[in-house]
Amino acid sequence: MTTGTTSGAELRPEPAGQPAPDRSDQDDPTVSSRSDQTNAVAPAGAIAPVGAVEAFQPVKSAGRTLDVLEALADAPRRRSLVELARALGIPKSSLHGLLRTMIQRGWVEADATGTRFGLGVRALQVGAAYLEADDATGLLAGVLDDLAGQFGETVHLGRLDGPHVVYLAKRESVHRLRLYSAIGRQLPAHATALGKVLLAQRTDEAVDRLLSWPLPALTRHTITDPELLHVELASVRDRGYAVDREENTDGIVCFAMAVPLHSPAVDAISLSVPATRLDAESEERIAAALHGAVRQVRAARTLLSGA
Incomplete structure (x- = not known):
């Protein structure tokens, strides 16, 4: 499963050795003495939520490893050692060791020259495992099938992830002219119906804290002005659904x-x-179908909870 910060959809017809040691964080404690004392009352094996312990110090090597994975996931092509080092601010010697380790474990792959790097198959396996274990994707599979069957158009399940929305599942359109998208693609929440309807679930203050300002414009129709976005979200709350x-x-x-x-x-x-x-008629049919789908989900949730 990949992610990216650029638009993940477009309209198009259907086409016919051992790692070198990284000594940069040997002196960095995982948790300070103050945080050790704070965590002393926590259950054995428990991990405090991020931000719950002020003195928590992230493990530098772990952070760098995740930075590399995210940088490769965001890139539309393989990246060189120099590009990654410059983008992430990691010394090339340390980055070389990280990449060798990640290649050995299958998280990263190098091209035939050994000079350009991309995500490895292990990243795909972990992304697939996330979806398989996710309750929402299983519960909503039938709902997505029904909507796709009714209209023959592209259907998505999306999840809010900070200022973005991520596609978790999709059903393809039956038409040659269709929306192209990919599971795992990350898009700015303010520029999508999925994102706007989820932002509308929150207060304007929470939305302002959540979004990354200034807002990027993906097309000439994208709402980027804060006041206009708040007006749009108020309309979404009144209407019950969002339109992009x-x-x-x-x-x-x-x-x-x-x-x-x-x-x-x-x-x-x-x-x-x-x-x-x-x-206009098809818009009304789509809105009615979405309302019906949500009623199904609400009823299913009630049955599952035993309420």
């Missing part, structure tokens, strides 16, 4: 509703339609 009118991808209109599995919701379902296939 070519704000993420030119030529694509998307409708989304939040899924009531958490409070506030973190997951939403959407249906995307090329603007050329959309009219």
Whole structure:
């Protein structure tokens, strides 16, 4: 499963040795003496939430390893040692050792020249394991199938992840002219129906803290002004669903509703339609179908909880 900060969708027709030791963090304690005292009352094996212990000091080598994975996931192509070192601010000697270790473990792959690097198959395996273990993807599989069957258009399940939304599942359109997207793709929440409907679940103050300002514009229709975005989110709350009118991808209109599995919701379902296939009647049908799908989820949740 990959992630990226650029637009993850577009409108297009369907196409016919041992690692060198890294000594940079030998003197960095994982937790200071103050945090050790604070954690003394925690259950054995428990890990405090991030930010719960002020004196917590991240492990530098672990942080660097994750930085490398995220940088490779964000890149549309393989990256060189020099590019990664410059982007991440890691000395090339330390980065070389990290990459060799990650290649040995299957997290990173090098090209035939051994000079350019990308994600390895282990990253795919872990991403797939995340989806297999996720309750929402299993519970909502039938709902996604029903929506795709009714309209023959692209259907997504998305999750809010900070200022972004990530595709967790999708159903393809039956049409040649369709929305292209990928599971695991990360998009700015303010520029998608999925993201806007999930942002609308939160207060304006919470939204301001969550988003990364200034907001990027993916198309000329993307809402980037804070006041206009707050007005849009207020409309989403009143309407009960969000509409992305070519704000993420030119030529694509998307409708989304939040899924009531958490409070506030973190997951939403959407249906995307090329603007050329959309009219007022079909918009009404899509909105009604999304409402019906959410009612199914609410009923299923009630049955599962025994309420």
